[in-house]
Amino acid sequence: MATIEDGLARWLTQRWGADVRVDGISESSAGARRRNVLFDAHVGDRTVGLVATILPTVEIQALDPVAEGAVRTVAEQGGVPVPHVHGATLDDSWVGGAFLVSDRIDGETIPRRVLRQAAALGHGDLVVAQLGDALARLHAIDPSLAPAGLTRPPDSAPVAAAIATVELGIESLLRPEPAFAYGLRWLRTHRPEEPARCTIVHNDARNGNLIVGPDGLRALLDWEGSRVGDPMEDLAWPQTRMWRFGADDRIVGGLGGVAPFRRGYEEAGGTWDDDRIRWWRVLSTLRWGLGLAGQAAAHLDGRFRSIVMAGSGRRVSELAYDAMMLIRP
Amino acid sequence: MQYRPDATELLNDVAALLEDRVLAAVSGPLQHQVRVAANLVRIVEREVRLAQAATAAERDRLSPFVVTSGALADTSGALADARAQLADRLLGAGPIEPDELAGIHAAIVATLREDLAISKPGYDDWTGS
Numbered sequence: 001m002a003t004i005e006d007g008l009a010r011w012l013t014q015r016w017g018a019d020v021r022v023d024g025i026s027e028s029s030a031g032a033r034r035r036n037v038l039f040d041a042h043v044g045d046r047t048v049g050l051v052a053t054i055l056p057t058v059e060i061q062a063l064d065p066v067a068e069g070a071v072r073t074v075a076e077q078g079g080v081p082v083p084h085v086h087g088a089t090l091d092d093s094w095v096g097g098a099f100l101v102s103d104r105i106d107g108e109t110i111p112r113r114v115l116r117q118a119a120a121l122g123h124g125d126l127v128v129a130q131l132g133d134a135l136a137r138l139h140a141i142d143p144s145l146a147p148a149g150l151t152r153p154p155d156s157a158p159v160a161a162a163i164a165t166v167e168l169g170i171e172s173l174l175r176p177e178p179a180f181a182y183g184l185r186w187l188r189t190h191r192p193e194e195p196a197r198c199t200i201v202h203n204d205a206r207n208g209n210l211i212v213g214p215d216g217l218r219a220l221l222d223w224e225g226s227r228v229g230d231p232m233e234d235l236a237w238p239q240t241r242m243w244r245f246g247a248d249d250r251i252v253g254g255l256g257g258v259a260p261f262r263r264g265y266e267e268a269g270g271t272w273d274d275d276r277i278r279w280w281r282v283l284s285t286l287r288w289g290l291g292l293a294g295q296a297a298a299h300l301d302g303r304f305r306s307i308v309m310a311g312s313g314r315r316v317s318e319l320a321y322d323a324m325m326l327i328r329p
Numbered sequence: 330m331q332y333r334p335d336a337t338e339l340l341n342d343v344a345a346l347l348e349d350r351v352l353a354a355v356s357g358p359l360q361h362q363v364r365v366a367a368n369l370v371r372i373v374e375r376e377v378r379l380a381q382a383a384t385a386a387e388r389d390r391l392s393p394f395v396v397t398s399g400a401l402a403d404t405s406g407a408l409a410d411a412r413a414q415l416a417d418r419l420l421g422a423g424p425i426e427p428d429e430l431a432g433i434h435a436a437i438v439a440t441l442r443e444d445l446a447i448s449k450p451g452y453d454d455w456t457g458s
Contacts (some may be wrong), residue, residue, distance in 0.1 A: 177412065182434065184419070185420065314369065314372055318449055329434050
């Protein structure tokens with residue numbers, strides 16, 4: 001750890017133009033591929049609690065730390081609760097990977113702990129209302145402010161792009177398969193118009209990417225998947241069953257109901273569209289099922305041998321079942 | 330004909346070994362892998378017991394919605410054919426009457442419930458959205 005400590009101290013010293021000393025380093029368990037290193041930075045007699053999010057290799061699918069830092073800063077300026085970003089770099093010589101440094105915010109992030117806290121304090125509905133508020137603020141941001149690194153749907157048509165993704169997944173992974181074929185047919189016959197306005201979307205604003213304290217939602221984490229898209233997709237994702245961790249009767253992340261989530265969104269100026277959200281819930285559920293099938297395929301064809309990826313294949317029926325419950329005739 | 334223990338008994342023994350002994354002896358990422366492996370052994374044990382009946386039931390369930398070919402004598406071949414036919418119908422642009430679509434939905438859900446009885450018992454207790 002001495003190297004990371006030293007690298008962060010040198011980088012912050014250069015960035016802040018003052019001598020910075022770093023200690024108290026520890027690794028957070030959150031983040032599967034990203035390393036989250038918690039540390040204290042001392043400048044003169046001031047101490048700041050910070051987090052370095054380090055990516056050993058920048059992935060093609062995700063935003064690089066500089067782009068992620070940029071979108072988080074745009075979100076913060078729009079009033080979305082995010083850990084303040086102090087800077088980011090793609091230079092991997094400082095700590096052995098590209099990274100961004102942001103404020104450390106105390107609270108629970110691990111889903112089951114978040115659920116335990118909400119059960120103990122009874123503030124789950126408050127948390128989801130605050131999440132609705134946060135997403136309304138994000139979606140209200142002028143999309144022309146979206147950093148250049150964010151992907152934009154071709155022809156401003158996120159609905160068409162999402163259907164194409166599901167079609168491709170079914171064609172390459174699951175054909176012939178009645179459940180997913182039924183789901184795709186429903187998506188086609190209930191296909192909404194393309195959104196009147198695409199916005200910046202977080203794209204993963206679910207239980208597990210929230211920092212929650214006794215006072216409620218403190219910050220939205222993990223912006224690496226953010227892009228430009230249909231804001232209703234952002235409202236659908238946290239409602240899908242896989243992010244309830246067994247607390248199925250609380251639709252939004254196992255934390256609270258749809259009503260407070262919607263109230264939070266609308267009171268902050270958002271326009272809620274039930275039909276579109278349902279459509280995106282079905283799509284997201286099927287797409288997640290295809291993702292699991294893709295993991296199993298990577299295991300089976302030898303690209304990524306892993307018992308965990310093998311097990312993903314046996315989870316596909318869960319997502320198919322969830323989708324079927326959403327689209328009962 | 331194998332002597333006992335039979336397949337399900339052996340799989341239960343392997344799962345119990347993984348859960349009761351191996352899990353406690355390992356740490357880090359391997360612990361998660363062992364937990365997953367134990368769960369997969371439990372899944373296979375249920376599959377050995379339940380899959381044959383489920384396959385026959387699914388074939389019967391799908392038969393009203395497809396053109397059955399008498400030539401396919403074996404159950405799994407007939408089922409694969411029925412699944413492919415139904416998937417093609419659903420993915421095609423041809424109309425399907427609401428009543429028939431409701432029947433197809435019910436058949437798919439019934440099959441998923443039998444799948445889940447193998448892969449994740451209890452998952453289908455929740456019937457909400």
